[in-house]
Each structure stands twice: as structure tokens, then as C-alpha cells.
Amino acid sequence: MQNERVAHILDRIADYMEMDDDFFRVKAYRRAANTVQNLSEDIETINEEGRLQELPGIGKHIAAKIEEILETGTSLYFEKLKKEYPVDFDALLSVEGVGPKTIKLLYKELGVETLDDLEHHARRHHIRRIKGMGDKKEKQILENIDLARKNTGRKLLGHILPLAESIKHQLEVLKVVKTVEIAGSIRRRKETVGDIDLLVISDNSQEVMDYFVNLPLVEEVIVKGPLKSTVILKEGLDCDVRVFEEDVFGAALMYFTGSKELNVELRKMAIAQNMKLSEYGLFQGEEMVAASTETEIFQAMGLDYIPPELRETHEAVEAAVSHKLPDLIGYNDIKGDLHIHSNWSDGKNTLEDMVWECQELGYEYLAIADHCGYLHVTRSMDEKDIKNQSTEIDRLNEKMENITILKGLEVNIGPDGNPDVDNTLLQEMDLVVAGIHSGERKDFFEMTQIMVNAMENENVNIISHPTNRRMPERPEYDLNLDKIFEAASETNTFLEINSNPVRLDLKDVYVKKAIQYNCKLVINSDAHSQNQLHNMHLGIATARRGWAEKEDIINSLDLKDLLKVLNR
Ligand SMILES: [Zn+2]
Ligand SMILES: [Zn+2]
Structure with a gap:
């Protein structure tokens, strides 16, 4: 699905327009991006069937842009804007507090193109002198640069995986290509990735390379060789x-x-077993022992097959030797989604639409958990809304076959650790999700205590996004995780692995620890x-990287x- 990518480019075009105060078109592009982002259908299918202009907010002009992006991977107009402002957008x-208008101002006034430029000028106090900036803003920028820098160069798995899959599919079209696999950290489903590695089986590598370096997605060719190209x-x-040739592809x-x-x-x-392992195969002396598949190689070394998500540390090898690798939760093992928003709070779609999509996904159940209580940041349900939503869920449960809708809420954990919604109201729900939503950061001890208090409330079932990080700009809470995990286990509170690509929270290493x-x-x-x-699937990948089995994950239950x- 190219939906994410198309939405991203439209959104970025809107950013450029925002620089120029072209608010009418900003709105149009944002709306279109939003429409594409929220489509349940594949945009390529919609385009092929000529239905783009039937989508809300997509007229002739933007439809042509989308068509162009689908065909070439980008838009000439977008590329032109990038040239006009050659900034590392x-x-x-990714620096919190810097938006499109600030980027334009800094580029025009100081020629800021990169993070380094930004830091250079912030340190020399050039920024505070610009009209409309001031010393407070300059200080804020300087503080946030470090955080942003930690994350540049690596991109989010959830954003790059569709791009890698798109290139894979484009290569697969070639007649001379037998197989394409995505390797590297993407195959291991690491939460951020530095580059894309693709391996191809073909006996005509020249044709593969000619085709690859000329793909519209390519900006610059670094090396073009007969067996390896980098762009x-x-x-x-x-x-x-x-x-590669087929018979060494596994290696x-x-x-x-x-x-x-x-x-x-x-x-x-391998050496300990008198063998030699390389990218060309497993060898004993001159003789090749195994090379064509991974399974064969693992087997020849006396190891169980190690799933890619576990290939991060040596621990996996030890477990593979002693046949103690976990039986990982599978990508098809999830029976329902227990944290879903609708337009009763800040969701984009109606409750019914969300339920239909869950049915499409083959779920047996789902829980609607809209925000309620006193959130300032977002639309939130009051007591009357909750009653009315409950009636609607009853109606849908009667109408829908094969899927059950549970009545949930996502409550906000207040500063004392109590949900900011009356307990008698919570008692009536099928399930309560509790999470922290304020940006306010407290110290290690206070924050831990707040979370433990929330878990001790017997109405709370699930702690959502427990460390509340957002990649790249917001770091996780500093928490005493041993205390948190102890409390979760004692109070029978379930910790969430949030699948949003910017969250993936709990993250993999914490998943592993929680299971312990x-x-x-x-x-x-x-x-x-x-x-x-x-x-x-991103949450499932995170769970797998944390060695989670089916029995660790409650929504694998019927x-x-x-x-x-x-x-x-
Ligand atoms: Zn939520
Ligand atoms: Zn939340």
C-alpha cells in the first residue's frame, strides 16, 4: 500500500505552502493528505479504477498529483519546492518548536539548511535577533536540537517499511528477477532503520542494476556495479x-x-565446529556444507531456526543451541484490538466504520476506548456521551455478526495517579485503559508512584503507552521499571504494546523484561x-523482538x- 507515502508527500507540500502563508492551499493539501491517510482501501486500486476524485477533498488538481506520485514515486512540483528551499526539512x-514558518524565516535570514546550521546560529545568539523569534525561542531550540540530532539519520520502521516493500515490488516486476528479499534491520523489524538492503536472485544482474538505478525514487547513484549498487x-x-545466485542465497x-x-x-x-561461515555459505574445508536456505545453514550448525526479529544479540544463539527459543507470537495470532478511538473523541472515523474495518481484519472482538474526562489537548467524552455511545454499541452488537464490541474508555491518569473519571462510571465498562497524556514531566520517583497508583485502581485493566515516548522528539519517561512491572503483575494490570509507529511503547527490551x-x-x-x-503488525513485531509468546499477550485469547x- 502506497497510502502512507502519498499522504506524506501531500502533507509535506502543505508544509511548503505554509511557509508562504498560502493557507487556502495548505488546507486543501492537508485535507487530501488526511483523506489518503485514513483510507481503508489501497489508493493504487482507487486510482486504477479512476475513483480518485470521488474521495472527499480530492479534486482534479490533487488527483493528478497523486497519480504522478503513484507512477513515479514522487511529484515534480514537490521536487521543485525542495530545490527552492534546500533545507533538511x-x-x-524534528526539533520541537520549529515549524515550516520558522524554517523559512531561518533560511531567509540566516541561510539555515541543516541542524548544524541551526545549532551554530543558536549558540551565537543570532536567532534571538530575528524579528518574531526572541531569546526564549532561541533557548528552546537549542535545548531541543540535541534530542533531534540523536534521531536523524535513522528513520522510523513504520515509515520506511512501505517504501522498502514498494522497491521490492518494483524489482519483482522484472522477468529476470526470481526473488527479492528485504534484509538488514528492516527484516529484523528494528524500530528505526538507517538504510534499505535488498537482495535479489537473478542470473541477469546487469539488467537488474540498470533498472534499479533508474527508478524514479532514486535521487543519486553512489555506486553502480555488476553485483552491488548503492543509491x-x-x-x-x-x-x-x-x-546473488540462487544456490547461495540463504547464506x-x-x-x-x-x-x-x-x-x-x-x-x-562455525569455527568451533571446524567450519567456516561467510556470506557465500557454510564450508568445511573447500566443501560447501549449506548455503541455499537459512534453515539449512542453521540446521547444519545444530541450531534451531532463529526468527529475524530475534537476531539482535548473542542470547538468541545460546537459546537456539539448547532448543530454548521462544515460540513467538505470530502475525496472525491477534484476535482483537482493545484500544480504538472513534469520532466520539478525537478519532477520524465513526464508531461503525472502525468496527467494519476490524471485521475486515478478521477480528473476533474489539474495544472502543475513546478519551473521556478532562483532557485539554483533545476532544473528550463526558458522562452523557458515554451513555449515548453505549447505546450505539448495543445497537451495533445486535446488528454485527461474528464480531463483539466491548465498551471501553481511555482515561487520563491524573497527577495523583487516579483516573480523572468517577469510579462508579468506570465500573460499568467492559474494560478501562488508562494512560498519561499531559506533557508534564515529574521526577523518577513521583512518576513511578503515579503509575503504580493507577494500576492499583481495580477498575483499570490496561496501561496505554506506558513510557509515553514519541519518536523522535519526545523521550520516554524515566521510570522505575522493576516497580512498574512488579505492580502490573501483582494487580493483574495489562501493559500495552502500542503499535503506533512513533510510539512502539512498550519497546522491545522492556517487553522482554516485563515478561520476566x-x-x-x-x-x-x-x-x-x-x-x-x-x-x-508493528506492535506484533515489537512483541516478537521482546521474545513474547502467545500466552504473554491477552488479545491472542478468544x-x-x-x-x-x-x-x-
Ligand atoms: Zn488512545
Ligand atoms: Zn492515549
Whole structure:
């Protein structure tokens, strides 16, 4: 699906227009981006069937842009705007407090193009002198640059995976191509990725390379060789394509999937067995023992197959030797999504639309958990809304077959750790999700205590996005995780793995730790639109990277057993 990418480019065009105060068109492009973002259908299908202009907010003009993006991977107009303002938009926007208008101002006044430029001028107090900026703003920028810098160069898995898949599909079209696999950190589903690695089986590598370096997504060709080419994509990251013969493909895939640490461990192990492992195969002396598939190589070394998501550290090798690898939760094991928003609060789609999409996804149940209480940041339900929504859910439950809608709420955890909604109201729900939504940061001890208090409330089932990070700009809360996991396990509170690509919270290493504390977890999309329901696989990947099995994840249970563990 190219939906994400199309939406991203439209949104970015809107950013450029915002620089020029072209608010009418900003609105049009934002609206179109939003429409595409929230589509449940594949935009390529809609385009092929000539239905683009039937979508809300998409007229002839923007439809032509979308068509162009689908065909070429970008838009000439967008590329022209990028030339006009040769600024590192992604990096600069990642500094909290810097928006399109500030970027334009800084570019015109000081020629700021990169994070380095920005820091240079902030340190020399050039920014405060610009009309409309001031010393407070300058200080804020300086404070936020470091954070932003930590994250530039690496991009979010959820944003790059569709791009990698698109290139894979474009290569697969070639007749001379037999197989294309995405390798590297994307295959391991690491939450951020530095580049895209593609491995191809073909006996005509010349044709593959000629085709690859001329793809519209390519900005610049760095190396074009017969067996390996490297390009910089317009997206601003490197992409490598390597071509192999079929009989060594397993060894190549294993090697280029990594991680480096795992490869070192495996090579050591091969040597201990009097063999040699490389990207060309597993050898004993001159004789090739195994090379065509990964499974074959693992087997020949006496190891169980290590799923890519576990290939981060040496621990996986140790477990593979002693046949103690976890039986990971599968990408099809989730039976329902327990944290979904509708337009009763800040969601984009109606409750009914969200339910239909869940049915499409094959779920057995879902929980609507709209915001309620006294959130200032977003639309929130009051007591009357909750009653009316409950009536609507009853109506839908009667109408829908094969799917059950649970009545949930997402309450805000207040400064004392209590949900800011009356307990008698919470008691009536099927499920209560509680999360912190204020940006206010308290110290380690206070923050931990707030979370523990929330879990001790017997009406709270799930803690949403427990560390409240947002990549790249907002770091996680500093929490005493041992205390949090202990409390979750004792109070039978379920910790969420939030599948939003900027959250992925709990993150992989915390998932693993939580499981060691016998915590039960839940993988939710926290979708605010139909489209976002499809992010679930990112949460599942995070769970797998945290060694989670089916029994660790409560929404792999069928409805009857789920209701038992919710114990309401
Ligand atoms: Zn939330
Ligand atoms: Zn939410």
C-alpha cells in the first residue's frame, strides 16, 4: 500500500505552502493528505479504477498529483519546492518548536539548511535577533536540537517499511528477477532503520542494476556495479541492491540480515565446529556444507531456526543451541484490538466504520476506548456521551455478526495517579485503559508512584503507552521499571504494546523484561482512523523482538477467555 507515502508527500507540500502563508492551499493539501491517510482501501486500486476524485477533498488538481506520485514515486512540483528551499526539512522539523514558518524565516535570514546550521546560529545568539523569534525561542531550540540530532539519520520502521516493500515490488516486476528479499534491520523489524538492503536472485544482474538505478525514487547513484549498487533515495536514505545466485542465497540473506553481533557469534560457532561461515555459505574445508536456505545453514550448525526479529544479540544463539527459543507470537495470532478511538473523541472515523474495518481484519472482538474526562489537548467524552455511545454499541452488537464490541474508555491518569473519571462510571465498562497524556514531566520517583497508583485502581485493566515516548522528539519517561512491572503483575494490570509507529511503547527490551516479571501484555493499535488499525503488525513485531509468546499477550485469547482475564 502506497497510502502512507502519498499522504506524506501531500502533507509535506502543505508544509511548503505554509511557509508562504498560502493557507487556502495548505488546507486543501492537508485535507487530501488526511483523506489518503485514513483510507481503508489501497489508493493504487482507487486510482486504477479512476475513483480518485470521488474521495472527499480530492479534486482534479490533487488527483493528478497523486497519480504522478503513484507512477513515479514522487511529484515534480514537490521536487521543485525542495530545490527552492534546500533545507533538511525532516531534521529541522524534528526539533520541537520549529515549524515550516520558522524554517523559512531561518533560511531567509540566516541561510539555515541543516541542524548544524541551526545549532551554530543558536549558540551565537543570532536567532534571538530575528524579528518574531526572541531569546526564549532561541533557548528552546537549542535545548531541543540535541534530542533531534540523536534521531536523524535513522528513520522510523513504520515509515520506511512501505517504501522498502514498494522497491521490492518494483524489482519483482522484472522477468529476470526470481526473488527479492528485504534484509538488514528492516527484516529484523528494528524500530528505526538507517538504510534499505535488498537482495535479489537473478542470473541477469546487469539488467537488474540498470533498472534499479533508474527508478524514479532514486535521487543519486553512489555506486553502480555488476553485483552491488548503492543509491540515495529521494526520501534521504541509502538503498543497496545486491544480486546473488540462487544456490547461495540463504547464506547471503543470513549475512545481510545481521545483526553484526549475531553474525560474529555464528562465525565463532562455525569455527568451533571446524567450519567456516561467510556470506557465500557454510564450508568445511573447500566443501560447501549449506548455503541455499537459512534453515539449512542453521540446521547444519545444530541450531534451531532463529526468527529475524530475534537476531539482535548473542542470547538468541545460546537459546537456539539448547532448543530454548521462544515460540513467538505470530502475525496472525491477534484476535482483537482493545484500544480504538472513534469520532466520539478525537478519532477520524465513526464508531461503525472502525468496527467494519476490524471485521475486515478478521477480528473476533474489539474495544472502543475513546478519551473521556478532562483532557485539554483533545476532544473528550463526558458522562452523557458515554451513555449515548453505549447505546450505539448495543445497537451495533445486535446488528454485527461474528464480531463483539466491548465498551471501553481511555482515561487520563491524573497527577495523583487516579483516573480523572468517577469510579462508579468506570465500573460499568467492559474494560478501562488508562494512560498519561499531559506533557508534564515529574521526577523518577513521583512518576513511578503515579503509575503504580493507577494500576492499583481495580477498575483499570490496561496501561496505554506506558513510557509515553514519541519518536523522535519526545523521550520516554524515566521510570522505575522493576516497580512498574512488579505492580502490573501483582494487580493483574495489562501493559500495552502500542503499535503506533512513533510510539512502539512498550519497546522491545522492556517487553522482554516485563515478561520476566510475569506481566501479561496487550498489543493495541490505538488507531485514530481506519487506516491506523493496520499498524497492528508493528506492535506484533515489537512483541516478537521482546521474545513474547502467545500466552504473554491477552488479545491472542478468544473472547470467552479474554473476558475471564479481564475479570470484571
Ligand atoms: Zn492515549
Ligand atoms: Zn488512545
